[in-house]
Amino acid sequence: MSRHSPFDPAALAAEIFDAVREMSRDAEGVSRPAFSPLETEVLDYLAAFGARHGLVVTEDAGRNRVFCRPEHAAAESWTLIGSHVDSVPMGGNFDGLAGVVAGLLVLIGGADRLARPVKLLAMRGEESAWFGSCYLGSKMLTGTMTATDLAAGHKGDNRPLRDHLADLGIDTEAVAAGRPLCDLGPIRAYLELHIEQGPLLVEKAIPAAVVTGIRGNFRYRAIRCIGEGGHSGAVPRAYRHDPVLAMADLLSRLDETWRRILITGGDLVLTSGVIGTDATRHAIARIPDEVAFSLDIRSQSAQTLTEMQLYLAEEMADIARARGVRFETGPRVDSAPAMMDAEITEGLMAAMARRGIEPFAMASGGGHDAAVFAQAGIPAGMVFVRNRNGSHNPHEAMELDDFLIATSILAAYLEE
């Protein structure tokens, strides 16, 4: 298809989704590792696609791709549409990619229609699955990457993020010094379209929603609880220092606190998704000497997150005393909650109404790059697309029609 063909958003979107799925297919779903050669390949494909459809494509210092219409290439300021191209291992094709495709459609279909200059940023490295913390691409752009982030080992090869960035020719000195890799000054606003990762829009039978805010979180990749091994039949209860029971005690105390926070109207979710005793030493008839578990605690309230950190420390100390075990948390990774800009949220709601859809707003449970831009002081807004089966799994199921509706809300907002 050339730039002279009539604009057919459904065909263009299907073409990109299919091509990128083929490039990143895994045993199940797709895998697009953060800062990998495959991620580069996907960005190269998108760049060629954009250029073929008349867009100007450049690369920024974070090795992300930036797209705009030729008449906006020299603009002094612009609205930025952003999203990520990486995925979790064996994840779905639409998480992240949908936002990039939406941006491409807004730009390609936007001739003479965009009220102000708009640029699209296709980013690397948003998913925490690869290096343990999220938003790595946007943190580099805004100068907010931490030393812990840079030192974190890759899920597969265990080499630190710093080395993976250096492989791509990214200036890791600047990143380590907290110097933003991009000039944030000209960015008037940041917009992101993303699939919903929970069940709300399916339950409510609504194709799209405007996002009000993004939950922050703190997490530990592997908290070690260290006790004392022993024979499961021979050691009486009073002499045991069982780390698994200590961990279970901690998790059930956290669960009870979660319940109380919800009753009082607070916002919290918590998950321990990776748990294990050492497979080389564990046995049915042996009291384990150690267990390791991940912990992910999220809330829209920064205060609730701070309180949970203190509470967690107190409870671990209490259980350690009572059971004669020791907790070693390892580094904590934080992401602060972020509110979307009220004016943009209203504007997106109005655009939704103009498109003939009942305006609907909701909070985001998952984290997104929009949080990083919002925290950097750039007014941000988000649109969610209805999506079945959640995300971060190969069964995510976004309907193309819903995607096109959500994209048209974004376009309607930018054309106002």
Ligand SMILES: [Zn+2]
């Ligand atoms: Zn995402």
